Amino acid sequence: MAVIRISAPETAEKNEVIEIKAMIQHPMETGYRRDERGDVIPRDIITNFRCGYNGEIVFEAEFLPGIAANPFLTFYLRATHSGSLNMSWTDQDGQSWSATHALTVA
Amino acid sequence: MSPLYHSRRQLLQGLAGAALLSQMALPALAQTRARLVVVGGGFGGASAAGAMKHLMPAASVTLVEASPHYYACPFSNLVIAGLRELDAQRFDYDGLTARGVEVVHDRAVDVDSIAHTVRLASGDQLAYDKLVLSPGIDFLWDAIEGYGREAVERMPHAWKAGGQTGLLRQKLEAMDDGGQVVMAIPPAPFRCPPGPYERASLIAHYLKAHKPRSRLLLLDAQDSFSKQPLFEQAWAEHYPDHLERYGAADFARVVSVDPDHMVLTTEFDDFRADVANVIPPQKAGEIAQRAGVADATGWCPIDPLSFASTLQTDIHVIGDATIAAPMPKSAFSANLQAKLCAVQIARVLGGLGPEPTILTNTCYSFISNDAAVSITGVYSNDAGRLQSVEGAGGLSPLNADPAIRTAEALQAETWFKTLTQAAFG
Numbered sequence: 097m098a099v100i101r102i103s104a105p106e107t108a109e110k111n112e113v114i115e116i117k118a119m120i121q122h123p124m125e126t127g128y129r130r131d132e133r134g135d136v137i138p139r140d141i142i143t144n145f146r147c148g149y150n151g152e153i154v155f156e157a158e159f160l161p162g163i164a165a166n167p168f169l170t171f172y173l174r175a176t177h178s179g180s181l182n183m184s185w186t187d188q189d190g191q192s193w194s195a196t197h198a199l200t201v202a
Numbered sequence: 203m204s205p206l207y208h209s210r211r212q213l214l215q216g217l218a219g220a221a222l223l224s225q226m227a228l229p230a231l232a233q234t235r236a237r238l239v240v241v242g243g244g245f246g247g248a249s250a251a252g253a254m255k256h257l258m259p260a261a262s263v264t265l266v267e268a269s270p271h272y273y274a275c276p277f278s279n280l281v282i283a284g285l286r287e288l289d290a291q292r293f294d295y296d297g298l299t300a301r302g303v304e305v306v307h308d309r310a311v312d313v314d315s316i317a318h319t320v321r322l323a324s325g326d327q328l329a330y331d332k333l334v335l336s337p338g339i340d341f342l343w344d345a346i347e348g349y350g351r352e353a354v355e356r357m358p359h360a361w362k363a364g365g366q367t368g369l370l371r372q373k374l375e376a377m378d379d380g381g382q383v384v385m386a387i388p389p390a391p392f393r394c395p396p397g398p399y400e401r402a403s404l405i406a407h408y409l410k411a412h413k414p415r416s417r418l419l420l421l422d423a424q425d426s427f428s429k430q431p432l433f434e435q436a437w438a439e440h441y442p443d444h445l446e447r448y449g450a451a452d453f454a455r456v457v458s459v460d461p462d463h464m465v466l467t468t469e470f471d472d473f474r475a476d477v478a479n480v481i482p483p484q485k486a487g488e489i490a491q492r493a494g495v496a497d498a499t500g501w502c503p504i505d506p507l508s509f510a511s512t513l514q515t516d517i518h519v520i521g522d523a524t525i526a527a528p529m530p531k532s533a534f535s536a537n538l539q540a541k542l543c544a545v546q547i548a549r550v551l552g553g554l555g556p557e558p559t560i561l562t563n564t565c566y567s568f569i570s571n572d573a574a575v576s577i578t579g580v581y582s583n584d585a586g587r588l589q590s591v592e593g594a595g596g597l598s599p600l601n602a603d604p605a606i607r608t609a610e611a612l613q614a615e616t617w618f619k620t621l622t623q624a625a626f627g
Contacts, residue, residue: 101452103471117471121451166451168470 098122100195102183107200108175116147116155119168120185120193126161144186145169150179175201234551236261239320239330241310241489243267243295245274246336246521246536248625251303253544254334258551264328265298266320268309272626273363275394276533276565277618282360282371283404284412285571291363293626313493315514332547335495335502335511336521336536337487338362339393342500345483346386347458356461357478360401361393373477374405379413381476384466386456388483389423391501393522393531396428396577398481400567403433405479406441407570416476420447421468423455428530429567429577431600436569456480486523493517501525506583508546508556509539518543528590529581534617535563537625558584560591566614573607574614 103117120142127139139161147155155171178201184194238261240251251265272293280286295305309323313333320328341359343350349357360370374383383405387398402420409416418441427433437445448454453470459480466473466480485491485500495502495511502519503512504526511517520543521536529535538561546556561581566574580594598610 099452101448101470119453119470166453168453 098185098193100183100185100193102195102197104181104197104199106198107202110175110177110201112175112201113172114175114199115170115172116181116197117168117170118145118147118183118195119166121166122185122187124159124161124163124165124167128161139188142167142185142187146184146186147171147173148182148184149173150177151182175199177201234258234261234548236331236551237329238263238332238334238547239328240265240334240336241267241313241320242336242338242487242521243269243272243305244336244338244521244536245533245621245625246338246540247334248272248293248295248298249537249540250334250336250520250544251305252298252301252625253541254547255298255302257544257548259302261551262304263302264304264306265295266306266308266310266322266328267295268307268323270294270307273367274533274618274622275361275363275397276621277614278360278363278367279397279401279404280568281363281367282374282401283408283571284371284375285404285407288364288368291367293622295626297627310489311492313489313517315494315517318516331516332551333493333517334540334543334547335487335490335493335517335519335523336540337489337519337523339484339486339522339531340488341482342485343482346456346480348461349459349480349482353459353461353480356464357459357475357480359481360479361397361481361484370477370479374408377413377416377476380415381413382474383409383416383418383477383479384473384475385418385420386459386466386478386480386482387420387422387424388481389455391527391531392481392484394565395530395532396433396565396567398422399427399429399433400569401479402445402447403436403441403567403569404571406437406445409444410441414444417443418445419473419475420445421454421456421466421473422447422449425450429575429597432575432598433567433569435600436573436575440570486519490519490523495519496523497525499525505556506586506588507558508550509543510546510556518547526588528579529561529563529588530565530579532563532565533621533625534565535561537621538562540625558582561588562595564617566610566617568611568614569607572611573604574611575607576610576613 099121101119125140145157181197186192255263312321358370360366458467490496520539522531564578566576575598578595580591
């Protein structure tokens with residue numbers, strides 16, 4: 097169970113541009129490092145982030161091994177209607193984590 | 203003679219260092235008429251002054267401390283949580299005066315390490331042969347943007363006990379049920395490594411008992427911390443609905459505050475507080491910088507055998523101001539370092555060199571009104587630095603029976619009485 101932190105307004109004016117912050121605690125192990133015995137530490141990274149707004153994907157990001165641990169994204173979207181923001185992270189093996197944030201548009 | 207110190211050897215209990223004195227003729231050491239000055243009347247300075255006067259009764263020992271009273275930091279988190287009164291934290295210097303220490307209530311503003319003088323705010327000068335600085339900590343003002351000296355009324359630090367301790371308590375008591383308390387915890391090193399987490403436990407205890415719809419949020423610049431598994435177990439057991447911690451992995455280091463609007467900002471987000479407790483990043487007390495015994499880190503490098511400054515001759519530094527890791531910045535450590543420093547000064551004045559010894563630290567942290575956990579460390583100083591002795595010391599057990607936690611809370615009371623007696627009795 098990964099720790100996810102979301103920061104976004106709970107209410108917005110119609111057509112207001114709002115800021116969304118999304119962070120997940122994850123080691124983002126590059127696959128390039130070696131342990132004290134010289135063995136390669138296997139790659140373990142999140143490869144994809146998506147934000148859905150009432151089911152429609154409004155923001156998507158691809159993560160590569162150069163992304164630091166605990167990836168933290170800030171992005172903006174236009175608040176057009178009340179609904180839910182669903183944020184999901186998927187790792188290289190297809191495992192995923194998600195969180196939902198309710199947004200009320202006046 | 204104080205009944206606490208029946209013999210010079212008894213003074214050294216906890217030091218495992220009675221041998222340091224047995225090698226030298228006690229009369230020789232008693233004869234020195236050296237001028238010994240101590241700056242700072244906390245656990246370190248008060249202990250050093252008392253120990254030096256005891257070991258070297260013919261020497262003149264002067265303690266410089268601005269305040270007529272000292273408010274002890276250990277147990278002050280209980281005051282914040284309404285479980286203890288501030289008066290129980292207050293100590294004075296009458297005991298030291300009675301033992302022959304000259305106590306000067308003035309502020310040391312400068313040290314001339316060449317001329318061997320300490321200048322006081324009144325303009326007076328004190329000449330010394332050996333100077334012991336026990337200046338404690340000062341804050342790095344504005345290291346958190348917006349947190350300057352004027353912010354402490356609205357967002358108390360309560361990291362120097364006294365008025366600030368009472369202020370934080372009043373703010374908690376005045377808060378409506380349903381409010382949010384936010385605590386900012388700085389990056390290490392800082393005074394009392396487990397202190398913020400004991401405080402968090404006790405504030406959560408207060409909220410649970412008196413303001414059950416309220417909660418405490420920790421914004422912590424650290425990823426890991428002292429006694430972490432013990433605290434986290436206690437929080438999960440006692441305060442699951444009242445305490446939440448964001449750590450370094452949550453980008454939770456507080457970078458700025460807005461005291462007018464009661465907002466704390468981390469790299470991740472803004473957090474609104476009804477009551478805010480901001481513990482700022484720290485450095486050695488200001489007089490250490492003036493005396494030239496602090497290095498670029500803001501703290502004071504010392505010789506681990508004698509706590510002599512490595513930067514200035516004839517000046518020793520003890521307590522929170524020193525770079526003594528793995529020994530923590532604690533009242534117990536300061537008291538023991540003071541005694542060790544006093545012995546080594548006596549040895550040097552008696553024509554002997556400093557000798558290695560073993561040091562310890564013990565500290566208790568309350569996790570609720572009647573339960574505590576503890577940590578004990580044992581340290582050697584014979585390898586050019588302080589080192590933890592492998593396999594010695596230890597922590598309270600995890601998953602312990604509540605009776606063990608209660609017993610440790612009672613031991614903590616005794617610990618406090620013993621330590622404050624040793625320093626101020």
